Amino acid sequence: MTVKTEVLILGGGLAGLSTAYHLDQLGKKGRYLIIEKREKVGGRAGSEKKDGFLFDHTGHLLHLHDPYGKKLITNLLRGNLTSHERSTWIHSHGVDTRYPFQANTFGLPPKVIAECVAGFLQNKRRPRALSKHPSFGEWVDKTFGSGIERHFMKPYNEKLWRTPLKGMTTEWQGRFLPSPKAEEVLYGALTDQKKFFGYNAFFRYPTKGGTQALPDALASRIDSKKLSLNSRATHIDLREKVALIEGLGEVRYERLVNTLPLNEFLDIATPLSGAVKAARRRLRWVSVHNLNVGVDRARISDKHWIYFPEKKYPFYRVGFPTNFSRSVGPRGTSSMYIEISRDPKQRVDYRALAKASLAGLRECGVLKRSDRILTSLWIPIECAYVVYDQARTASVHTIMKALAGRGVRSIGRWGGWKYSFMEETILDGKRCAERLLGRRVLESDSRAPLQSLK
Ligand SMILES: Cc1cc2nc3c(=O)[nH]c(=O)nc-3n(C[C@H](O)[C@H](O)[C@H](O)COP(=O)(O)OP(=O)(O)OC[C@H]3O[C@@H](n4cnc5c(N)ncnc54)[C@H](O)[C@@H]3O)c2cc1C
Known part of the structure; x- marks a missing residue:
């Protein structure tokens, strides 16, 4: 059986959910279908449960800058958002100094x-x-x-x-x-100047439910019948506008919104011109291998996260989720996320890396010899950071132009192939919905009259 939809949204992370939410808000209720390969929404803004701990895909803190984004996110998480004054440090030469x-x-x-x-x-x-x-x-x-x-x-x-x-x-x-x-x-x-610099002097974090609370709140506002979980896209025929979705079969669409990492999307899309294939080969990214651990001691650190520039530590950053919210670990425990970056082609020996990471954390004094690791969970993030090398901008331009010609919008942090964060991803979804409706994009405004889907 062939399923038909006006707008097919690939991916139920924040970008896909926000596109659907804003299409609904703008009056085009339910004229889309979101397909998500996992059994739940959220993508990289999700959280995973293990042994009484709730682990995000590394640290996911809310930095809200845009008036509309701030209003929407604080409304979505009303009563479930705590504001924190950032405590961020750098560990080098055996001491901790303040960020930056x-x-x-x-x-x-x-x-x-x-x-x-x-x-x-x-x-x-x-x-x-x-x-x-x-x-x-x-x-x-x-x-x-x-x-x-x-x-x-x-x-x-x-x-x-x-x-x-x-x-x-x-x-x-x-x-x-x-x-x-x-x-x-x-x-x-x-002197130890206690002055804040940078884009994230304060951040917000859900009081309960980890970062997963945000995509869950967005998903609860869209029609669950329009969201197909456990549905992986395996092939997209851009010319015929047909997607093959595991668990669903053939889906015919008029417009396509992609939120999968651009490289992965292009690998399942046909036909592609020689120029697009060449641009795809030039895309570069790094993987992050995220080790999460639960420790049997309360407040192992008074900080939110620490940067580690030195080579002797395998990780570049370590954070303490139980300092963002007490609800993400059992009473009397602490949790940590440890972030290790690797070239995507590099094979990773998780046992050796975990051992080296825990040894590093003992050496710098975060862990005591007497600490017991209660649980651990590796979350591999295959496409974590898009590398802004000299070829990126031209390659992305070539790809996006070709996709637009086929009625495809590719958005979000990895669909848009950029370095961005959750609020911006949600705004990407809003802009995408507005553009699908042929509306001029007016930041912070979603009240203007609507036109039909173009
Ligand atoms: C290490 C790291 C730290 C970060 N820290 C922060 C932070 O502190 N604050 C912040 O605001 N942002 C942070 N971010 C950014 C944040 O994760 C992103 O902005 C946001 O999650 C992007 O959402 P998205 O919908 O674009 O992508 P995704 O979350 O990747 O959503 C894409 C969805 O597509 C699904 N999918 C993939 N392949 C298929 C397929 N073939 N078929 C069907 N579905 C598929 C995936 O399961 C996923 O649900 C961080 C990101 C990383 C990597």
């Missing part, structure tokens, strides 16, 4: 502080112009100077991105990397 590293070197060995401050001030005294399209490496060097580059920016970012900084662009980092003033760098070298 560039503004908080106080506490590091004097020689390291001197190198960081001298390099920064030298840049200020003799600024060097950035080239027209600077690499991330050039930007780091000319913005922060050689000391900050050597002691944090280069080792941390290369550990995360698995790419030389000279091979990356600056397109992604604008909102993610704070650039302090000279006096802030100096003051932060002389």
Whole structure:
């Protein structure tokens, strides 16, 4: 039997759910079908239960900036949202310093502080112009100077991105990397300045239910008959507008919204032109192997998360979900998420990596020898971070143009092949619904009259 739908939405993560929610809100109730391969919604914004713990796919904190996004998310999670003042640190040279590293070197060995401050001030005294399209490496060097580059920016970012900084662009980092003033760098070298920098001085987190509470709240507002779980897309015929879905069979659609990682979508879509296939081959990403553990001691850390730039630690970041919400672990315990980045082609020995990670956490003092690991759960994130190399923008442009010509919108963090976060993903869904309806996209406005689906 062939199923027919006006809009087929691939993926029941935040992007897919938000598209459906906004189509409903904009008056096109139920003229879509969402298919999701898993037995539940949420995608990477979901949470997994194990032995009394609730583990997210690494840390998922809500940073709300857009007025509409903020209003929608706080409404969806009304009565179930706690605001936290961020406590974020960097562990290097055997000490913890406050985030961001560039503004908080106080506490590091004097020689390291001197190198960081001298390099920064030298840049200020003799600024060097950035080239027209600077690499991330050039930007780091000319913005922060050689000391900050050597002691944090280069080792941390290369550990995360698995790419030389000279091979990356600056397109992604604008909102993610704070650039302090000279006096802030100096003051932060002389004293423990408790000043907030950056995009995430505060964050919100569901009081109960882990980050899964957000996709669940969105899903509860759409018609459950329009959501097909345990339904994996295995082939899309872009010309005939037919999708093959495991568990459902053939689905004929008029418009397609993709939220699967772009690489995975292109691997099941036909026909593709030579230019699109070549652009697909140029897409690069890194995988994150996320080890979650439950520990038999309350409050093993007073922090929210810690960055680890040094090579001797296999992980680049470790966070403490039981400090976001007491409901995600049994009384008297703590939980941790440990994030390890790898090239997607690299084979991972999880036993060895878990052993090395726990040894690292004992060495830096997060775990005590007497701590007992109550449970652990690996969550592999095959496509975690899109690499912004020199080829990314042109490749994405070629692919998106070709897809648009076939009536496909590819959105979300991985469908849109970008570095973004949950609020932005929800807004992607809103914009997508508006565009499907042929509406001019008006940020923060979803009240204007509607037209039919185009
Ligand atoms: C390490 C890490 C940390 C992050 N931290 C934060 C944070 O602190 N704060 C924040 O706001 N954001 C954070 N994010 C970003 C956040 O996860 C994303 O913005 C958001 O989850 C993207 O949702 P999406 O719907 O675009 O994609 P997804 O969540 O990937 O949704 C896609 C859906 O498609 C489904 N699917 C895949 N293949 C198929 C198939 N063949 N057929 C059917 N269904 C399929 C998947 O199961 C999934 O449900 C983080 C991301 C990562 C990787």
